[in-house]
Amino acid sequence: MEALFSLSVMVLVAMTSISNSDTDACSLYTRGKLTENEISVYRSLEEIRVIPPPASKRLTYRNEYLAQPHLRGATGYPYEISMSFEMNIDTGQPVPQFNRAYTKTIKQNRDFRITIRSTxxxxxxxxxxxxxxxxxxxxxxxxxxxxxxxxxxxxxxxxxxxxxxxxxxxxxxxxxxxxxxxxxxxxxxxxxxxxxxxxxxxxxxxxxxxxxxSFLVEVRFKRILLGDLSSIRQHAVNFLDCILKEN
Structure with a gap:
């Protein structure tokens, strides 16, 4: 009986550990005010012509991660077809896009962009x-x-x-x-x-x-950062797991 109880405790601890691990991974990208949005989901070429889109997926993210937010959205088309996010490799935090001192050093900056669209x-x-x-x-x-x-x-x-x-x-x-x-x-x-x-x-x-x-993901970064590909890949996967997570 004691052995069964001990096994149950071990399983519970393991499940709690996994849950906390998921939460910790997401906490890196959710420090601050979160925004909810929806991105269009298409399952065939024919569906692209359907307005409004036949389906969508909810995203929850910090606005600071959005790449060039002032240029987003197709004129006269209010639905998100693709979305791009930028972050720093070392911190996992948003890129200070409107900081002139930062943008002037673009060749040296250690950041990357994630773009997703339906496929x-x-x-x-x-x-x-x-x-x-x-x-x-x-x-x-x-x-x-x-x-x-x-x-x-x-x-x-x-x-x-x-x-x-x-x-x-x-x-x-x-x-x-x-x-x-x-x-x-x-x-x-x-x-x-x-x-x-x-x-x-x-x-x-x-x-x-x-x-x-089920989204096509494109991760773009400077070639000189290829040595950091493992970190870039892990950030990209974790970030999308978090912002697309069902609540």
Whole structure:
């Protein structure tokens, strides 16, 4: 009987610990006044034409996290189609977007942006357009070769792109100026990341794309911060878990 009681206590303590852990993770992003909003949810191309949107998802967040709030919203369309949030890697706190001293040091700032929008497609369906594969579908997303393993992903190349001619000149240029990484699980694409090559642009960036809570998630950050990818990824996942959490 005592053994059964002890086991019950252990289970209760474990469950309480997990619950407190979730609360602690969210407390990092909920320090201050919270705002509720809704983002449109679509499950097919046809639904995009429906007004008002057929479904929506509630978000609870601090306004300070919103990226460029003064530019948000499509003119004449009152529904949120996508939303972006910015935070500091080291603190998990909002970026002081209107602090001129901070914005003047943009190249050195350790921050990143999270953008979410509704999707009804698997992640690999978003890959061809993002990495400029030919619209004629002469090159499939599976036609890659693994060049290296980095950052917990496979860096890949698409050799056939460089053999394409004519309308695919843009594809060749794109692949010459960008590095492509895939998150693979048993050969299936679970996510991808595209980075400007060093020297390709003034401030090279990376954008990691995956699906979470049925939303397409794009996490954008400066390439020099690749060494912090683990922290960036953890913040992004935890933040969305918190603001999309059912109350």
């Amino acid at each position: 009804w497609s698997e992640i690999e369906k978003h890959l061809p357009s993002r990495i400029a594969l030919p619209i004629e579908r002469t090159i499939a997303v599976e036609d890659y070769e693994v060049a290296a393993e980095q950052y917990g992903m496979s860096q890949v190349v698409y050799p056939d792109v460089h053999a394409e001619i004519g309308s695919n000149t843009y594809a060749r240029r794109f692949h010459g100026k960008n590095d492509i990484f895939l998150t693979l699980e048993n050969g299936k694409i679970q996510g991808f990341m595209v980075c400007d090559k060093d020297g390709a642009v003034v401030v090279p960036h990376c954008e990691k794309t995956y699906i979470q809570h």
